[in-house]
Amino acid sequence: MKKMIKNMDRGILFMLLASLSFAMMGGFAKIVSHILPPVEVTFFRNIFGVVLVGIAIWKVPLKQRGGKFLLLLFRGSMGFMALLAYFYIMAHIPLGEAVTYNKTSPIFVAIFAYIFLKEKLHPSALIAIVLGFIGIILIAQPEGGNFSKYSILGIFSGIGAALAYTSIRELRKYYDTRAIVMSFMGVGTVAPLLLMLVTPYVTVPKDFDWMFAVFVMPQGVEWLYVTAVGVFATISQLLMTKAYELTKAGIVGTISYSNIVFAVIIGVMLGDPIPDFWTVLGIILVIVSGLMVAFAKEKN
Incomplete structure (x- = not known):
């Protein structure tokens, strides 16, 4: 019993640290997204993971059945698109939102x-x-019934991530976890490169400007920012994995919502306005909704 409680406490601590690391990644991504294109930030976010997961696969070869390659590619593509949209809106709306x-x-x-x-x-x-x-709706606060471009892309970041997570449930039957992670980070490294390469040769519609940009070479302290994005993203993944190893998924999932609180604080420190009443209420409803879904899943 004591060991279980100790593991639970450690699991909660690891998840809190993971949430803080995730918010820190968001803070650095917000800073650098004002300087570099979001598609380029996405590239730097994933390249660190590709190296680390690649080393892990090299040390311990994959053990898997395979056979669902298109679904694996779909998972990687949805994860990449969701992340790209996420980094884009960071430059235009408060980090907490x-x-x-x-x-x-x-x-x-x-x-x-x-x-x-x-x-x-x-x-x-x-x-x-x-x-x-x-x-x-409370967070987006649509004017005249119309959602802004940033709200639409924000919602898409949640939908894209959900499609990626849902596909993982099927992919786990066929692929090593590292292969699934690599599908996301691999697509998230190659796709941004391709998008940046073709940008000078295509006419980009305004609605899709969040996907395309010409590569901009980071200068001076900007290298520190893009490195911090990759490092904090990797740290948050490692800490989160450890948390799920030590504590029940329901508890860890509950604690994971602390990253919204951390993000609001970091965002305000970076110059974001303090959220108004309706935005705070909307954030609370999203958190409550997520927790209810998690507990309903545990009941099933």
Whole structure:
């Protein structure tokens, strides 16, 4: 019993540190996204992971069945697109709001798992989904019934992440976890390079300017910023993995929402306005919604 409590305490600590690291990554990404194109920031965010996961695979070869390559590619592509949208909106809206949009993914996971994986949708999960959508509307505060480009991309970052997470449930039957992670980081490294290479030769519609840009060579302290994005992203993944090893998923998932609080604080320190009442209420509803979905899943 004492050992279980000790592991739980350590798991909570690791998740808190992971959430702080994730928020720190967001802070540096917000700074550098004002200087470098989001697609380039996405490249630097993933290149560190490719190296680390590549070393891990080299040391311990993959053991897997394989056979679902297109689904693996889909997972990587959705993860990349969600991350790209996430980095884009960071430069234009408060960090806390950007992180909250990304944390709507559990709401969409519940929906996609019901549609594609035929998982049961608990009544409390249905209530959670409704609360989550109300929270999204309160954060977006659409004018005249129209969502801004940044709100749409914020919601897309949650949907894209949810599609990636949902596909993992099927991919785990066929692929080593490291191969699944590499699919995301690999696509997230190669795709930005291709997009930056073709940008000078295509006419980019305004609605898709978040995807395309010409490579800009980082200068001086900018190298520190892009390195920090990659380092804190990797640290947060490692700490989160350790947290899930030590503590029940429901507890860890609950603590993970602390990254919204950290993000709001860091965002304000970087010059973001303090969230108004309706934004705070929306953030709270998204958090409550995510927790309800998690607890409904544990009941099932």
